[in-house]
Amino acid sequence: MPRYKLLVEYDGTPYAGWQRQSGAHTIQQAxxxxxxxxxxxxxxxxxxxxxxxxxxxxxxxxxxxxxxxxQPDKVHNALNAHLAMAxxxxxxxDVQAVSDDFDARFSATRRHYRYVIINRxxxxxxxxxxxxxxxRKLDADAMGAAAQALVGEHDFTTFRSAHCQARxxxxxxxxxxxxxxxxxxxxxxxxxxFLHNQIRSIAGSLEKVGEGxxxxxxxxxxxxxxxxxxxxxxxxxxxxxxxRVDYDER
Amino acid sequence: MPRYKLLVEYDGTPYAGWQRQSGAHTIQQAxxxxxxxxxxxxxxxxxxxxxxxxxxxxxxxxxxxxxxxxQPDKVHNALNAHLAMAxxxxxxxDVQAVSDDFDARFSATRRHYRYVIINRxxxxxxxxxxxxxxxRKLDADAMGAAAQALVGEHDFTTFRSAHCQARxxxxxxxxxxxxxxxxxxxxxxxxxxFLHNQIRSIAGSLEKVGEGxxxxxxxxxxxxxxxxxxxxxxxxxxxxxxxRVDYDER
Numbered sequence: 399m400p401r402y403k404l405l406v407e408y409d410g411t412p413y414a415g416w417q418r419q420s421g422a423h424t425i426q427q428a429x430x431x432x433x434x435x436x437x438x439x440x441x442x443x444x445x446x447x448x449x450x451x452x453x454x455x456x457x458x459x460x461x462x463x464x465x466x467x468x469q470p471d472k473v474h475n476a477l478n479a480h481l482a483m484a485x486x487x488x489x490x491x492d493v494q495a496v497s498d499d500f501d502a503r504f505s506a507t508r509r510h511y512r513y514v515i516i517n518r519x520x521x522x523x524x525x526x527x528x529x530x531x532x533x534r535k536l537d538a539d540a541m542g543a544a545a546q547a548l549v550g551e552h553d554f555t556t557f558r559s560a561h562c563q564a565r566x567x568x569x570x571x572x573x574x575x576x577x578x579x580x581x582x583x584x585x586x587x588x589x590x591x592f593l594h595n596q597i598r599s600i601a602g603s604l605e606k607v608g609e610g611x612x613x614x615x616x617x618x619x620x621x622x623x624x625x626x627x628x629x630x631x632x633x634x635x636x637x638x639x640x641x642r643v644d645y646d647e648r
Numbered sequence: 649m650p651r652y653k654l655l656v657e658y659d660g661t662p663y664a665g666w667q668r669q670s671g672a673h674t675i676q677q678a679x680x681x682x683x684x685x686x687x688x689x690x691x692x693x694x695x696x697x698x699x700x701x702x703x704x705x706x707x708x709x710x711x712x713x714x715x716x717x718x719q720p721d722k723v724h725n726a727l728n729a730h731l732a733m734a735x736x737x738x739x740x741x742d743v744q745a746v747s748d749d750f751d752a753r754f755s756a757t758r759r760h761y762r763y764v765i766i767n768r769x770x771x772x773x774x775x776x777x778x779x780x781x782x783x784r785k786l787d788a789d790a791m792g793a794a795a796q797a798l799v800g801e802h803d804f805t806t807f808r809s810a811h812c813q814a815r816x817x818x819x820x821x822x823x824x825x826x827x828x829x830x831x832x833x834x835x836x837x838x839x840x841x842f843l844h845n846q847i848r849s850i851a852g853s854l855e856k857v858g859e860g861x862x863x864x865x866x867x868x869x870x871x872x873x874x875x876x877x878x879x880x881x882x883x884x885x886x887x888x889x890x891x892r893v894d895y896d897e898r
Binding site: 408409454456481487490518519520521522523524 | 728731768769770773
């Protein structure tokens with residue numbers, strides 16, 4: 399049975415997140431409907447990251463199987479045509495045929511996320527629903543310094559949603575950088591995998607440092623507390639982007 | 649009578665352009681309504697560039713007069729509050745009190761526009777209505793080389809809308825650069841002023857060079873023809889941004 403790997407971009411604004419759920423419009427469902435539309439087959443699409451409602455992706459990866467063999471290029475054009483006809487804000491950037499031991503979720507070796515803050519008083523136009531607007535002047539250097547306490551292997555209980563289903567709160571943060579370019583502040587986060595709401599919890603806590611309500615070492619204190627109550631407010635979903643997923647070369 | 653200078657950002661997608669017209673929703677009208685909303689005064693707002701329907705601005709400049717004196721900061725907050733309440737995609741980035749000989753349109757010494765092409769097969773998500781998607785592979789170097797024929801003072805009759813009201817077709821193009829960054833190609837255009845549809849006409853003609861239908865020197869031939877029929881197709885409005893307007897320091 400041929401397996402296909404998809405590279406997917408989406409504006410998460412109109413969606414109840416990646417994962418299919420009854421009575422809600424999701425990205426997984428939009429892609430599954432498009433696949434059925436051109437192939438006539440009913441499939442399940444599995445994504446590398448189950449992004450929440452309102453979260454975006456510039457490089458989500460997913461896979462699915464078909465009974466019939468199609469050229470990847472045909473699948474690519476047909477999927478985009480069906481998604482466009484349905485008015486979806488989902489675009490397939492690439493399609494590849496892969497071996498059947500490839501799994502978009504379990505084969506992933508590294509996930510790269512970005513959290514975007516626009517630090518200005520004026521309301522957003524182009525970045526509306528695409529970033530978190532923060533009016534108070536933020537100190538991005540302090541945010542970057544505080545973030546370094548979270549790099550490495552830690553118990554991230556503090557920065558984990560109550561709904562998180564992961565067995566362990568231990569995760570290894572490989573990269574956590576804060577980059578300012580004018581009014582734009584980006585938090586770049588890389589790890590093999592993340593806990594539910596981990597990046598938004600960290601972004602909300604780093605914002606506290608940026609505005610001066612928290613000191614730089616309050617982040618490491620919060621981490622060491624291993625207590626959800628020690629976390630800052632969870633940053634809104636619209637600032638978060640799944641940028642890229644890495645896999646081992648075979 | 650106090651005069652105020654506005655720096656304005658807008659997503660042009662839902663608007664019939666900058667200029668007020670009866671029976672259509674325009675950016676000028678949205679700002680005038682917001683001014684009346686907080687001040688009770690009926691005003692006319694004059695913009696530096698009368699952008700067409702669907703054209704965006706990151707740095708439009710406008711001015712208006714009020715009878716009553718307000719602190720610029722109060723005007724700034726009140727305008728954004730009224731625009732947000734009305735659900736407008738218009739944001740005021742800055743407000744300054746200026747002398748009454750300042751005119752956003754006639755005092756401008758230089759206008760900077762950008763035309764954005766996304767050169768890829770996949771449909772747009774984040775850049776939908778914010779760029780021109782071109783599927784055919786474009787040679788940005790050839791586009792940049794061809795553009796140089798348009799720099800300097802020329803008769804731009806070829807690249808001018810039939811509806812253009814300027815008295816003369818002579819304009820001086822100070823900068824016309826083509827910059828590629830991955831799938832993104834930007835055309836940067838700077839001049840004291842432009843003819844109606846000039847940049848979109850040039851962008852559509854440069855695209856012809858990029859795809860190889862036109863040769864590099866076909867652009868200078870088209871310019872020398874001084875004939876609207878020699879122009880390539882006019883590029884769509886959604887790729888065009890008014891980026892900045894310069895004024896002499898006083």
